[in-house]
Amino acid sequence: MNVSVAPAAGGGGVLRADGEPARAVTDLAAEVRRLEERRPRWVWADTREVYPSLLAAGVRPARCHDLALTEGLLLAHEGRFGEPRSARAAYARLRGLPVPDDPHGPQARQATLFDEEAPEPDADLVAEVHADQLRRVERTADPHRFRLLVAAESAGALIAAEMARDGIPWRRDAHDELLTGLLGPRPVHGMRPARLQALADEVAAAFGTSFNPDSPQQILRAFKTAGVPVASTRARDIRQADHPGVEPLLAYKEMARFYSFHGWAWADQWVRDGRFRPEYVVGGVVTGRWATNGGGALQIHKLMRKVIVADDGWTLVVADAAQLEPRVLAAMAGDGGLARAAGQTDLYQALAQVFGGERDNAKIAMLSAMYGGTSGDAPKLLAVMRRRFPLAYRFVEDAAREGEEGKVVRSWLGRTSPPPSSGWRELVSGPEGGRAARDRGRFTRNFVVQATAAEWALVLMAVLRGLLPDPARLVFFQHDEVMVHCPAEQADEVIAAVGRAAEEAARLLFGATPVRFPMQAVAVRCYADAK
DNA sequence: ATTACTGGCGCC
DNA sequence: AAATGGCGCCAGTAAT
Structure with a gap:
């Protein structure tokens, strides 16, 4: 059964089940919870708009169809890459109306939510776009596979929203300890941390002149003046130079990056209540890999793994696909x-x-x-x-x-x-x-x-999500690696679920194949202990 | 003052 | 002679 959903301001909305008339409800989350027993596929314009409020109400549906993500997949397949992919754009094309551009930039979600031009909540519209998309899926090169792609992409949207809500367990005290050990105590605003300043001073002493080691231009000039020009400010080029400033400069660059990418200011912005909550962008990469909007969740430095620690009595199950x-x-x-x-x-x-x-x-x-x-x-x-x-x-x-x-x-x-x-x-x-x-x-x-590796990983996660016992939660996904935060006594069950999900993902994509997709899964207290 | 671009480097 | 893919993010810098 498909149920089309159009949320309205104030927690209500309009629902329309297949073959039934649309009906307005005042508490959308309660209605979704009630109907979820029948395992419908929830059809909505954009998971990012609809799902957070359901999640806040504790509702986690099993499956959905995300019109915007599906539209993007279909348009690309149809050779219409770049056309607006929102559900409203899809509807406008169906009706021959002016097609609205996709909202973009940092205000994308606000624009989607508060655009005054937006039509009234309309489950009929959602159902109509859905029906059109299903017809177009049947016209793709391999509808069976494409249906799996749409299901997986939509499941990914659910998972991304859930992970953003649940967050990666992040110990700010350990983070502060790590930073202080590397850089010195947190500096007052606008100052370099002590260790960073000391390295800058060493660099200045080595060159006999003070300059900003954050400036590529000034670095090039300093080496040139010293009579040992370097090809670029890349570490491997700087390393070629025979000069006493090389070592402190490279150390500076490494630490400066750490400080600006993963420092105290970063934590102030991204870590709340012991959780790092990045915003994932499903299908944000052309190959179908996920991207992030701020927070840099897909570039967490390996050193930073020691501050990702399970809650007391809980454990982290970390699993990555070997040579995917x-x-x-x-x-x-x-x-x-x-x-x-x-x-x-x-x-x-x-x-x-x-x-x-x-x-x-x-x-x-x-x-x-x-x-x-x-x-x-x-x-x-x-x-x-x-x-x-x-x-x-x-x-x-x-x-x-x-x-x-x-x-x-x-x-x-x-x-x-x-x-x-x-x-x-x-x-x-x-x-x-x-x-x-x-x-x-x-x-x-x-x-x-x-792109196919990304599909395998997406299907793996979708299957795993369905196998996880409550209250275990997927909290991190990075291309070919997943992390589950769960009570310690669930560790074995979760590890087994990861293995089953990997097998099922391989079967769903490739049918009977001799190729194995082993997942190396371990239960650890701290992420740094996983490898 | 704000925006867009670049080089460099972190992750897979 | 050398030539590997996909990203995000920062500070510095140039452009506006």
């Missing part, structure tokens, strides 16, 4: 040899024999194939790969060639790559055309693998 992308390639390409290697826990080790006995060689060969790498030993190793794993090799080569020709490519479930930019074709026919073509080839080559 080559496994995905093996399954997609149907390459028997590679699939056999991907039946092992350590895929690269299983391939070492093929590549001269070195595990590292196997890794370089696979990564070069998936990323389009050509430096170092890559050509030699790729030649081996071409001979030994011809189907996998051809799969990524085909994707690269299509990209170079300006075509779009699709993930396993049907997510479509963006077309080349408007100026690309001219660029390709110009003097630097070969480079532009190869650049795009590398992108599409990687797209098919990265």
Whole structure:
């Protein structure tokens, strides 16, 4: 059963179940809770608009259909990349009305919520767009797969909202201790922390002149004046210089980044009540990976992991997929040899024999194939790969060639790559055309693998969400890694659920495949203990 | 004063 | 000769 939902201000809204007339309710959350027993698929314009208030009321529906996310997937598949994807835009297109632009920028959600032009809550409208989308799904290259993609993307929207609400357990006291140990006590506003200032002073002493080590221009000038010019301010270029200022400068740069990315000001903004609550953007990356809006949740520094600690009596189950992308390639390409290697826990080790006995060689060969790498030993190793794993090799080569020709490519479930930019074709026919073509080839080559890996991870999470016992909660997701916060006594059950979810995700995407997708799951008190 | 871009580097 | 993909975010800087 589908139930279309249009929320209204004040906690009410309009509901419409399939085949029934729309009806207004005064307490939407209560009504959703009541109807959830019948396991409907909730259809709404945008999970980000609807779900937070339901969550606040403690309602966590099992499944939904997010019109905006689905519209984006459909438009891309239909070759209409870039058209407005909101539910209102979709409705306007259906009706031949002026199509509103998508809200964008930091005010995106406010604009969506408070736009005075917004139509009245209308469940009929939601149902109409939904029906249209279902018809369009049937016209995709593989409707069965695309339906899974839509379901997974929509589940991702639920999970993202839930994770933003639940938050990663974050110990501010431990964070402060870590920062103080590295940088010195928290400085007054506008001052450098003591350790950072000391390093800046060391740099100044080494160069015999004071300058701002945060300024790339001033760094370049300082090295030039000292008679040891550096190619850039990249750490590896600075390291080439023979000068006493190199060491303190590199130390400064490293700490300065830490201070500004993960310092006290960051914690003031993002950590509340012992939880770090980032805002995830589902499908924020063209490949279907998630992005974040502030907080930098997908770039948490490894050092920072020691401040992510389970609540008393609780535990963190941390699980990451081992070598996800080559496994995905093996399954997609149907390459028997590679699939056999991907039946092992350590895929690269299983391939070492093929590549001269070195595990590292196997890794370089696979990564070069998936990323389009050509430096170092890559050509030699790729030649081996071409001979030994011809189907996998051809799969990524085909994707690269299509990209170079300006075509779009699709993930396993049907997510479509963006077309080349408007100026690309001219660029390709110009003097630097070969480079532009190869650049795009590398992108599409990687797209098919990265996007399918993202789909596997999304399906994994959707399945896992349904298997978790209450009150265990998904609290973190980073491309191929998930974290569950749960009572300690649930750890074994959660670890088992992760394994089952991984198997189910593989089955849902690829059916019967010899490729294994092992998840290394551990229960730890502190994130830093997971690896 | 505000905005847009760049270089560099963290994560996968 | 060398040529790997996807991001977010910061400070500095240039442009407005």
